[in-house]
Each structure stands twice: as structure tokens, then as C-alpha cells.
Amino acid sequence: MITETLSTPRFESRHFMFRQLLKWGALAALVGMALYLILALYAQREFVFAMLFLVLTAAAVVVFIHKRLYAHRYIFPAIAGMGLFVIFPLLYTIGIGFTNYSASNLLSFEQVQDNLLGRTYQSEAVRYGYQLYRTDAGYVVYLEGEHQNLTSAPLELEQGETSAPVLPVSGQPQGEPLGIRDIIQLRDQLSRLTLITEDGRELSQASLRSFAAIHPQFSQHDNGSLTDNQTGTTYFPDHETGFYRSADGDTLAPGWTVNIGWDNYLKVVSDPTIRGPFFQIFVWTLAFAVATVVFTLALGLVLANLLQWEQIRGKGFYRTMLILPYAVPAFISILVFKGLFNQNFGEINLVLEGLFGLRPDWFSDPALARTMILIVNTWLGYPYMMLLCMGLLQAIPRDLYEASAMDGAGPISNLFNITLPLIIKPLMPLLIASFAFNFNNFVLIALLTGGAPDIIGASTPAGTTDLLVSYTYRIAFQDSGQNFGLAAAIATAIFLVVGALSLVNLKLSKIKV
Amino acid sequence: MAMVQPRSTKYRVLASHLGLLAFIAIVLFPLLMVISISFRSGNFASGSLLPENPSLEHWYLALGLPYTGEDGVTTQPPFPVLLWLWNSIKVAVVSSVLILALSTTSAYAFARMRFAGKGAVLKSMLIFQMFPPVLSLVALYALFDQIGNHVSWLGLNTHGAVIVASLGGMALHIWTIKGYFDSIDRSLEEAAIVDGATTWQAFRYILLPLSVPILVVVFILAFIMTIMEYPMASVLLVDTDKLTLAVGAQQYLYEQNYLWGDFAAAAVLSGLPITLIFLYCQKWIVGGLTAGGVKG
Numbered sequence: 001m002i003t004e005t006l007s008t009p010r011f012e013s014r015h016f017m018f019r020q021l022l023k024w025g026a027l028a029a030l031v032g033m034a035l036y037l038i039l040a041l042y043a044q045r046e047f048v049f050a051m052l053f054l055v056l057t058a059a060a061v062v063v064f065i066h067k068r069l070y071a072h073r074y075i076f077p078a079i080a081g082m083g084l085f086v087i088f089p090l091l092y093t094i095g096i097g098f099t100n101y102s103a104s105n106l107l108s109f110e111q112v113q114d115n116l117l118g119r120t121y122q123s124e125a126v127r128y129g130y131q132l133y134r135t136d137a138g139y140v141v142y143l144e145g146e147h148q149n150l151t152s153a154p155l156e157l158e159q160g161e162t163s164a165p166v167l168p169v170s171g172q173p174q175g176e177p178l179g180i181r182d183i184i185q186l187r188d189q190l191s192r193l194t195l196i197t198e199d200g201r202e203l204s205q206a207s208l209r210s211f212a213a214i215h216p217q218f219s220q221h222d223n224g225s226l227t228d229n230q231t232g233t234t235y236f237p238d239h240e241t242g243f244y245r246s247a248d249g250d251t252l253a254p255g256w257t258v259n260i261g262w263d264n265y266l267k268v269v270s271d272p273t274i275r276g277p278f279f280q281i282f283v284w285t286l287a288f289a290v291a292t293v294v295f296t297l298a299l300g301l302v303l304a305n306l307l308q309w310e311q312i313r314g315k316g317f318y319r320t321m322l323i324l325p326y327a328v329p330a331f332i333s334i335l336v337f338k339g340l341f342n343q344n345f346g347e348i349n350l351v352l353e354g355l356f357g358l359r360p361d362w363f364s365d366p367a368l369a370r371t372m373i374l375i376v377n378t379w380l381g382y383p384y385m386m387l388l389c390m391g392l393l394q395a396i397p398r399d400l401y402e403a404s405a406m407d408g409a410g411p412i413s414n415l416f417n418i419t420l421p422l423i424i425k426p427l428m429p430l431l432i433a434s435f436a437f438n439f440n441n442f443v444l445i446a447l448l449t450g451g452a453p454d455i456i457g458a459s460t461p462a463g464t465t466d467l468l469v470s471y472t473y474r475i476a477f478q479d480s481g482q483n484f485g486l487a488a489a490i491a492t493a494i495f496l497v498v499g500a501l502s503l504v505n506l507k508l509s510k511i512k513v
Numbered sequence: 514m515a516m517v518q519p520r521s522t523k524y525r526v527l528a529s530h531l532g533l534l535a536f537i538a539i540v541l542f543p544l545l546m547v548i549s550i551s552f553r554s555g556n557f558a559s560g561s562l563l564p565e566n567p568s569l570e571h572w573y574l575a576l577g578l579p580y581t582g583e584d585g586v587t588t589q590p591p592f593p594v595l596l597w598l599w600n601s602i603k604v605a606v607v608s609s610v611l612i613l614a615l616s617t618t619s620a621y622a623f624a625r626m627r628f629a630g631k632g633a634v635l636k637s638m639l640i641f642q643m644f645p646p647v648l649s650l651v652a653l654y655a656l657f658d659q660i661g662n663h664v665s666w667l668g669l670n671t672h673g674a675v676i677v678a679s680l681g682g683m684a685l686h687i688w689t690i691k692g693y694f695d696s697i698d699r700s701l702e703e704a705a706i707v708d709g710a711t712t713w714q715a716f717r718y719i720l721l722p723l724s725v726p727i728l729v730v731v732f733i734l735a736f737i738m739t740i741m742e743y744p745m746a747s748v749l750l751v752d753t754d755k756l757t758l759a760v761g762a763q764q765y766l767y768e769q770n771y772l773w774g775d776f777a778a779a780a781v782l783s784g785l786p787i788t789l790i791f792l793y794c795q796k797w798i799v800g801g802l803t804a805g806g807v808k809g
Binding site: 036037040041044046049069070071072073074075077078079081082084085086087088089090092093096303306309311312318320321322323324325326327328329330331332333335336337338339340342345347379411433436440442443446447469470472473476477484487488491494495498499501502503505506 | 522525526529530532533536537540541543544546547550615616618619621622623626627628634636638639640641642643644645646647648649650651652653655656659660662663664677678680681682683684687712740741743744747748758759762763765766771773776777780783784787788791792795
């Protein structure tokens, strides 16, 4: 700062030039890198991603060159971050909701075609048993066929040699063939090995003990249909469902991703094995979020009131102790509860058994599992409410309570007639935010129950304790049948609910910009 | 002190104290239990709150040391807890620094400059922030998969991806810092600008030093938020060596492999520093929660 103001004009101008050079150089380097990324994405036919980065780069260049957009330079990185990691994924998710993108329809049409045309099968007609001999020059493969025996030149298998011609011979090579143990050790190299006969057939390893001729599985016709060379069935590409289908209705896996319009949404509404669980989970999600807000608020408010009372001593100690559940990382305390509630050796059941002779089955009974989730979440959430209430209670004038005490009111009527009406207004937006947070409380469910126990008769992974978010996550990422399209459709529905909530929140909190 | 005191006050105070103590006992039960479990021998053994056969085996394993029991059997640590803790801290520190830098500069522009679309941008940022990132995980996964093909340190299974992804959650912090900047008189910077300072200099040398308290709060909040982040890290990170603590800790409690005692030691070891930081900073955090951002 000081050096800059005291510096000579000459130094300052050189300094200025240097800074200009640095600025434009950095900008040019960044743009160059971005253009490389865009071109690479475009070359891979990832048009959506190429477009995304093109828009971001163009915006960056405009913002940093245009003098009138000076203020936007400051906010650009933040806006770009939001755009890249919040808004774009949102739009992309909505887009996926209209496709059949799933574990069975993961690839593009071209990739599926390449995959199928690259497939081979081994004809059983030409099959050779083989022996492997180790010689000084390398390994020799000796094939024993029905009509002729073949042998290869010495191969450097361990150096990665993968193809070799084979010639007919009459007798076995010299030496002892390798045992099965050595062959197993060389199985990677052997599985990559292709042996080419004089008449051009390609032989590859068919089993641990044999080599066989390989043929392409499919041959393509001009109209795009594929014929299976083994069975003779012809498959036609069906761009409605994203699969190759034969006249009999048989389909070939894998399929490719196609646009299927509103099908995913209709499925949620019409398919009873999806609709039933979906609405059950929706109702539970609402109930869970409302109950959590009510319980945490009630507990937090009572505790805040007690800590606010002049007669109580040792407030600092109580406050620190009561805040502890908020201070312990949630992912740890949730897992602690998972262990404590364990049916067989959890400490909670040990205590209950000792006191009342009970051994509740917390994780397999739906009602108990839900009770457990509410207990744990109240434990996790009340300190936040307590802190908020403590802040708000401070703003209530003391003399209101004086007046009510004169009229002979007790603490309970004070709570409902003075405290609650006065704090509920500033508390409302925070309660809605808390509702929205718990509506989407993924971590709690994922770590505590994982959604278990499962809903019987559901065709998608759905549990009685699943919230809509964890349900969506399981449809998208659980190993059995990852259905990204359906998950995205449900996610879109949740977006709408949460979006409405946050609009209400914005209105209620009357934020001025 | 209230002037009107009912006669029963004494009993009420006593009842409140007893109630509070009983409640604290219930609240602390899980935390004390997990400490006790970490000193018990065996992974399935149950016992009283005070361990009958205290043993340090779980602590050896949590610290990454092999443990040899009395029967001479040596157990190897099941998971690299310290590495996970280090991963978590690395990711959280780097992303908090980035979040702080970017959200401070943006908040400055929002607080002090006039430009088109300011209000709309601010409001829409707040609305978009309420969408849980869990729901767009498929898209984020695909995005990082694609970027990773060209920029290796930003691909799947890298810490770079987790750090960069956490930058999406900046709107809240921008609001918090903007709220604080709004409360600082702008005539201070105007005076500096009249004296020949550039806008950047006014920001750097006048406003920033005045805002250190809120910057500390935002840094702590961002740090805690990223260290506790679970869903994104669980999808983006795969290798055991790359996991953060939030994702890794879960591995202890698989139904088929229930390492209850080992988990307890690892949980105390890794949770304690975060808890202490939080308790130490609670005053500022409470202030930060209510000071900036969403005001009633």
C-alpha cells in the first residue's frame, strides 16, 4: 500500500504494464484450457456438457472484458459455482426425468451398436484341447484337434505377446507340458492370446483346457437391423423403448437412453407397486418433518425458558451440557445411536430388559423404527431450537411477566399467552427452514436405518422409514436396477415441493435486498 | 429480579434443577456410553457403564497400530481412521478457504455496488440453496465423470471433486457476510476512494479488517458443513484410502461386520476434536446464525 503511493511514475507504469500482461495472460490461459475441455467434450458427443462449459466460458470472458460489468467480476465466481453445481444439476436432473436412463439403458445408441457388433461367440465345432510347453525361447502352445494337431512358434507370453500363427505338426513338442497350476498363473496372458491358423481362423481360449474358433455374434444390415449369427434371429432397433427387439418381442441388453416423455411421472401415478410406496413415503416424510419441528421446538423452548429464569444458577454449565448433541458431528452420533438401539447387543435394549423385561425390535418393526428415528432426531435437533429461542426470549420485555404475575398467572399460562405469541412471528421462517431441512434429512435415514424395514410389495427399493430423498437416492444408486430416470422424476417432484416451501419462506421472512 | 414471588418458588427452582439434571443425564447417556464402549474388550461384549475389563485394544486399532491381545493373537487395524480424519480436514480446510474467498468478494459486490439484477440474483440464490444436493447427485456424478476424463484431479474418486462440489453451497455464506457488510458504514470506504484508493484497495484495506469476526464465523461454519458432508462424498469417493471420515465411519457398522467397539474408539478419537472446536466457537456460531443472513 505504502510503496504503491510513494512509488515513482516510471515504476508505477511498469508495474501497471506488468499487471496488465499478467491479467491478460491468465485470462488467455484459462480460456485456452476451457476451449480444450469444450472441444474434447464435443468430440465425445457430450453436447450438454460442452454447451455448459461454452456458456460459462463465454460469460467469464464478457464479464472480465466489459468495463461496465466491473461489479459482476466480483460475483462471477460465486454465480458460476452455483450455476455449475446447483442449477445445472437441477436442470439436468429434470431432463433425466424424461428419459429411460438406467442401469439397463446407460449407453448411447452408437455405443450399444459398437458393443453388440464387438461381441463374439465360440463355435463348438472347432475346438482344440491344448498343452503349454516351456522352452528356452518362450512358451509353445500345442493344440490337439480331431483331425490335425497344431503348434505355435515360441511365445513371449510374459512380455505380453498376444497373437501368433499356428502350423500343423505331426508330433508333440519336446519336454513336459506345464501343469494346471502354471496355466492358472498365466491365465491373464492366455486369455488375451489369439492364435491364427493357416486358413485364417482365429482361435482364442474357450476354457482352461481348450481353444476354439471365435466368430462375430452379430452382423449388421443396411436398414440398421442386426442378425444373430448363432441363432439366426434378426433384431430391429426400437427407438421408443431403447432396445433392439426381435419379431417375437425378445430384447437385447444393453439398451440405450431414449426420451420417453412423461412415462416416469405416469408410472409414479399409475403403477400400484410404485404409487403405493410413493404415497406412503410421502405421508411419512411430511409427518416426520412436522413431528421433528414440533418436538424439537417444544423441548428447545422449555429448556430455553428454564435457562432464562433468574432463579436458576449454573446456567453456563447447563447450557454447555445441553448444547453437546449439537456439537458432536451428526454422522458420529447417528451411528452411535444405530449401535445403541441394536436389538441383540445394543445398550438401550439391555437397559430396557433389565428394567421392564422388554426387548423391542427397533429396526424391523415399522412403528418402532419410526419412533426411534424421531427420538434420535429430536436429540440431534433440540439444541438448535434452544439456541434460537434463547436469543428471541431475550427480546421480550420483563415487565410483561411482572404484570401477568400480578394477575396471578402461572408459568404455563405465561408460556402460551405471552411467550409463544411474541416469538412465533420471528421464529416462523426459521421453523419453515427447519421443516425443509428435515424434509430432506438424508443423512439421518441413510446412516440410521437405510430405509429399513422394507415395504412389502414395492417394485422399487422402498422402506417404511425412507424419506423422499433417501427413497430417490436408493432408486438411483442401490445396486439392484439403478433407475436414474425414475429417480430423477421423483426428484423433480420434490424440487417443486421444496421450491414452493422456500418461496413461502422468502415471503414470510420479508427479506429486503 | 421479579418483585412478585409466589411462595412455591423454592420448590419450583428445586424441581427445575432436578429436571434439568435428569434431562442432561438422558442427553449424555449415548455419549458416555460410546466412551465406555471404546474401553471395553471385544466387539460384541456388553457391560455396565464403567467397563469391567478395561482394555485399550480399540484405541490401538483406531490409532492405526496393530494390537496383540492376552491370548497372543494380533489384530490389524480394520480401517485407516487417521487417514480418513486427515482427508476430512484437508477437504474441509481447502474448501472453506475457497468458499470464504469467493463468498467475501461476492458479498462485497452485493453490499456495495449497484448493478442490474442484483435483487433477483440474491433472492434466487437463496431459493436454489434450499434444494438438497442429494437429489441432483446423478447429474453431479455424470458431470464429474465427464470432467474427470480431461482433468484428472477433478474426476470421480478425487478430493478435488468433493472440494469443488462443495463450492455450490455458497449462497448462505454470501448472505451472512453481506448482512455484516451492510452494518458497516460505507462512508469509511468512500473517504478512502476520495483520497485516491481504488475500489479493490478500499475493500482490501478498509472493509476486510473491519469484518474479521464474521469471516471467522463463516470459515467455521463452512468448515463444519464440509467436514460433516455425507451424500456427495459417499457417491464421489470410492477407494478406502480416499474416503472422508463421514463416509468411512459407516463402514464399521455393516450388518455382517459389526465392529461396535472399534467404531466407538474411532468415533471418540475423531469426533472429539470437532466437538471441542464447536464448543469453543459456540458463541460466535450462535451469533453468526442470527446476525447475518436471514433476519426476522
